[in-house]
Amino acid sequence: MALNVLVVDDSSVMRKMIVRALKMSGLPIGQVHEAGNGQEGLEQMDRHWIDLALVDLNMPVMTGEEMIDRLRENHVTADVPVVVVSTDGSETRLARIRPKVAGFVHKPFTPEQLGAAITEVVGVLGNE
Amino acid sequence: MSELERALYRAAVLTFEELAFALPMPEPAGRPLEGPTVRARVAFRGPFAGQVVVAVADGMLPVLAANMLGEEAPPPRPEQEDALGELANVVCGNVLPAVAGRERVFHLDAPAPLPPGSDPARPGERLLVSVVLPLDEGAARVSLFGDAECAAALGASG
Numbered sequence: 001m002a003l004n005v006l007v008v009d010d011s012s013v014m015r016k017m018i019v020r021a022l023k024m025s026g027l028p029i030g031q032v033h034e035a036g037n038g039q040e041g042l043e044q045m046d047r048h049w050i051d052l053a054l055v056d057l058n059m060p061v062m063t064g065e066e067m068i069d070r071l072r073e074n075h076v077t078a079d080v081p082v083v084v085v086s087t088d089g090s091e092t093r094l095a096r097i098r099p100k101v102a103g104f105v106h107k108p109f110t111p112e113q114l115g116a117a118i119t120e121v122v123g124v125l126g127n128e
Numbered sequence: 129m130s131e132l133e134r135a136l137y138r139a140a141v142l143t144f145e146e147l148a149f150a151l152p153m154p155e156p157a158g159r160p161l162e163g164p165t166v167r168a169r170v171a172f173r174g175p176f177a178g179q180v181v182v183a184v185a186d187g188m189l190p191v192l193a194a195n196m197l198g199e200e201a202p203p204p205r206p207e208q209e210d211a212l213g214e215l216a217n218v219v220c221g222n223v224l225p226a227v228a229g230r231e232r233v234f235h236l237d238a239p240a241p242l243p244p245g246s247d248p249a250r251p252g253e254r255l256l257v258s259v260v261l262p263l264d265e266g267a268a269r270v271s272l273f274g275d276a277e278c279a280a281a282l283g284a285s286g
Contacts (some may be wrong), residue, residue: 013211020198058236087221089232107218108146
């Protein structure tokens with residue numbers, strides 16, 4: 001089954017890099033939706049069926065952390081797996097976020113690193 | 129090269145290599161940037177405040193942006209500037225844990241372009257350290273500015 005993916009990042013270039021890495025991963029990717037901040041990400045989640053969300057943390061309007069909290073509070077989206085793709089290297093912040101997400105990819109990443117992280121999450125999904 | 133310069137250089141090399149496939153050439157650090165440059169800044173706040181500024185030769189930006197997108201042709205100018213901002217963002221996100229410790233939490237502002245000829249230092253800030261990456265496509269300069277607390281915390285007083 002093809003995965004519908006949501007990419008949330010305030011940089012359009014970074015979103016394109018992530019989408020490119022997704023396509024290179026060999027995973028069955030269906031529709032890819034994009035959002036420029038957490039608020040837009042939540043709106044996309046309302047409009048589309050999303051199997052996996054790739055979310056940056058530092059964004060204007062609504063941060064990725066707040067978006068993830070809102071997703072977890074909503075019973076419809078509470079179980080959607082989220083992979084954080086961020087420059088954030090603070091262990092304090094990551095320790096707070098880690099229990100709420102399925103994976104973490106640190107920027108800068110190679111397409112292979114992103115693909116491997118997503119494959120790991122998708123593999124877990126496939127085994128559920 | 130001081131520890132601070134080394135940390136900034138490492139973060140910059142990692143970022144340019146992995147995001148833009150731009151490999152540093154074996155030339156002495158400190159080579160000046162030649163010709164007009166384009167710059168982007170990412171300001172940070174937390175235990176102390178400052179900003180990372182990335183400057184590249186104007187003619188190099190289209191190549192870097194195309195590399196980042198994996199395309200032959202350069203993207204439109206706004207996307208090129210977005211690409212430079214993202215390079216600054218990633219350098220900033222990587223250098224802070226290296227110099228301030230991984231437990232400290234910083235907030236990074238969205239990347240912003242710097243007008244040509246403007247002084248990047250904001251009130252209360254000064255240049256703490258600057259490194260030059262000699263790349264195949266031309267040189268890039270990465271600078272760390274900070275307030276007095278930042279300078280003291282990073283051992284850049286003076």
